[in-house]
Amino acid sequence: MTMQALKGFKDILPDESPTWQWLEAAARSVFHRFGFGEIKVPILEKTELFARSIGEATDIVEKEMYTFTDRNGEQITMRPEGTASVLRAFIEHNLQARQALTRLYTIGPMFRHERPQKGRLRQFHQMSVEAIGSDHPRLDAEIIAMAWQFLEELGLSVSLQINSLGCPSCRPAYREALLAFLAARQDTMCDDCKRRSTTNPLRVLDCKSSHCQEQYQGAPVILDHLCPACADHFSAVKASLDQLAIPYGVNAFMVRGLDYYTRTTFELLTGALGAQSAVGAGGRYDGLVEQLGGPKLPGIGFAMGMERLILLLEQQNQAAIAAPAIDCFVAALGEAAVSRAFPLVHALRAQGLKAAMDLEGRSLKSQMKQADRLQARYTLILGEEELARGEALLRDMASKKQQVLAFGNDPAMIAATVMATMSTAQ
Ligand code: HAM
Numbered sequence: 001m002t003m004q005a006l007k008g009f010k011d012i013l014p015d016e017s018p019t020w021q022w023l024e025a026a027a028r029s030v031f032h033r034f035g036f037g038e039i040k041v042p043i044l045e046k047t048e049l050f051a052r053s054i055g056e057a058t059d060i061v062e063k064e065m066y067t068f069t070d071r072n073g074e075q076i077t078m079r080p081e082g083t084a085s086v087l088r089a090f091i092e093h094n095l096q097a098r099q100a101l102t103r104l105y106t107i108g109p110m111f112r113h114e115r116p117q118k119g120r121l122r123q124f125h126q127m128s129v130e131a132i133g134s135d136h137p138r139l140d141a142e143i144i145a146m147a148w149q150f151l152e153e154l155g156l157s158v159s160l161q162i163n164s165l166g167c168p169s170c171r172p173a174y175r176e177a178l179l180a181f182l183a184a185r186q187d188t189m190c191d192d193c194k195r196r197s198t199t200n201p202l203r204v205l206d207c208k209s210s211h212c213q214e215q216y217q218g219a220p221v222i223l224d225h226l227c228p229a230c231a232d233h234f235s236a237v238k239a240s241l242d243q244l245a246i247p248y249g250v251n252a253f254m255v256r257g258l259d260y261y262t263r264t265t266f267e268l269l270t271g272a273l274g275a276q277s278a279v280g281a282g283g284r285y286d287g288l289v290e291q292l293g294g295p296k297l298p299g300i301g302f303a304m305g306m307e308r309l310i311l312l313l314e315q316q317n318q319a320a321i322a323a324p325a326i327d328c329f330v331a332a333l334g335e336a337a338v339s340r341a342f343p344l345v346h347a348l349r350a351q352g353l354k355a356a357m358d359l360e361g362r363s364l365k366s367q368m369k370q371a372d373r374l375q376a377r378y379t380l381i382l383g384e385e386e387l388a389r390g391e392a393l394l395r396d397m398a399s400k401k402q403q404v405l406a407f408g409n410d411p412a413m414i415a416a417t418v419m420a421t422m423s424t425a426q
Contacts, residue, residue: 026150031146043078043109046077047076049085050077058203058259060081060257064113065078065111066078081126083130087288087294091294099133101131102131104129104131105127117275118276119273124307126304127304131301133298137233140237148268159269160249161266166222166263168262178219204216206253272315282300282301284299327354328380329357329376330348330355332357333364338359340387346411351415378396380405390406
């Protein structure tokens with residue numbers, strides 16, 4: 001039986017890699033302009049880290065984590081998201097000592113045991129950013145603006161929805177109001193909602209069942225229960241977004257799937273990916289650093305799903321990024337020529353050219369076909385006759401023009417001649 005990848009786990013093939021590399025480069029370019037530095041964190045962490053941050057009563061922690069006991073009997077988990085790990089590293093390495101506002105990003109695979117479908121995988125990739133050390137509403141707008149700028153540079157148009165989830169001083173009163181509303185609907189809500197209405201009532205509003213959703217029409221929303229400080233904060237975030245001319249809609253029903261959020265939350269949505277509408281999402285987590293044993297520092301961040309971005313780019317035909325073409329293919333005929341070509345290709349590569357040859361010494365016709373397939377800009381032809389005359393032919397594959405090059409003995413010198421000829425021909 002042939003082996004296959006796990007369900008929900010995907011290989012990224014060489015044809016697809018250029019798009020991934022381009023997407024990462026585009027993200028890095030924007031993140032660096034906004035002052036973010038890259039951090040790489042491990043894929044495995046203690047389970048407790050995610051349970052304590054994302055929240056015990058969330059879908060992710062309750063049913064989606066890849067958790068196992070390692071050989072030392074320790075409970076460990078493959079990270080389902082980046083924020084918890086980045087904050088753990090931030091605290092562990094005392095990064096706040098270096099600057100008042102720490103700006104970090106990380107790019108890599110995340111793991112959630114969800115039901116796979118278009119745009120939803122069990123191993124997926126996020127570009128995740130965190131800014132730790134300020135609760136200023138302008139920072140919220142700046143972070144959202146960075147996500148917006150990135151999507152603009154990709155040429156993608158999505159819609160932005162924002163909400164405020166309040167803080168520990170306004171949420172308890174809201175929770176009471178919501179519980180009272182839900183109590184009257186206990187008999188008709190689904191089992192998940194029944195359970196959630198005691199463990200994590202805010203999440204009830206996010207139930208996917210249309211029957212439940214109908215009943216929750218008119219439910220109290222947190223936006224109507226914000227304390228004056230949170231209300232002012234939210235107004236200032238909106239004013240700052242207006243200042244940057246970033247269009248948004250307020251969605252008072254937006255409840256994020258992770259418990260650490262406070263105040264501003266946001267989602268970047270598209271209608272083009274079916275059920276998986278969020279290409280990116282994030283928000284503020286003002287209590288999280290402290291909750292994980294660090295100093296009392298507020299923070300905000302977001303993550304973009306790379307598979308979803310690539311699906312969108314493909315739909316809009318913007319992902320047609322070809323693998324970089326070969327600069328020079330060396331076609332050699334006969335063993336003597338192949339043996340000269342071998343160190344020459346190495347010398348061309350050492351000098352910075354993307355060069356290739358056929359090691360098997362196939363016919364000239366098949367080597368020229370190979371050069372075409374590799375989209376070689378030039379082919380250097382070493383035939384027996386040319387070799388006998390101490391020459392080689394350099395063929396411009398687009399114009400089909402050929403020129404004769406003197407072909408000496410030293411591969412590095414020949415490589416230099418080829419390169420000099422190629423650069424004057426451009
Ligand atoms: P999240 O909303 O769980 O937030 O995920 C962020 C993004 O990751 C989603 O909008 C989506 O594009 C992508 N994503 C999530 N699950 C999957 C999946 N199964 N398959 C494909 N793509 C997926 C977080 O993870 C937070 N850590 C974001 C954050 C950072 N908040 C503050 N800082």
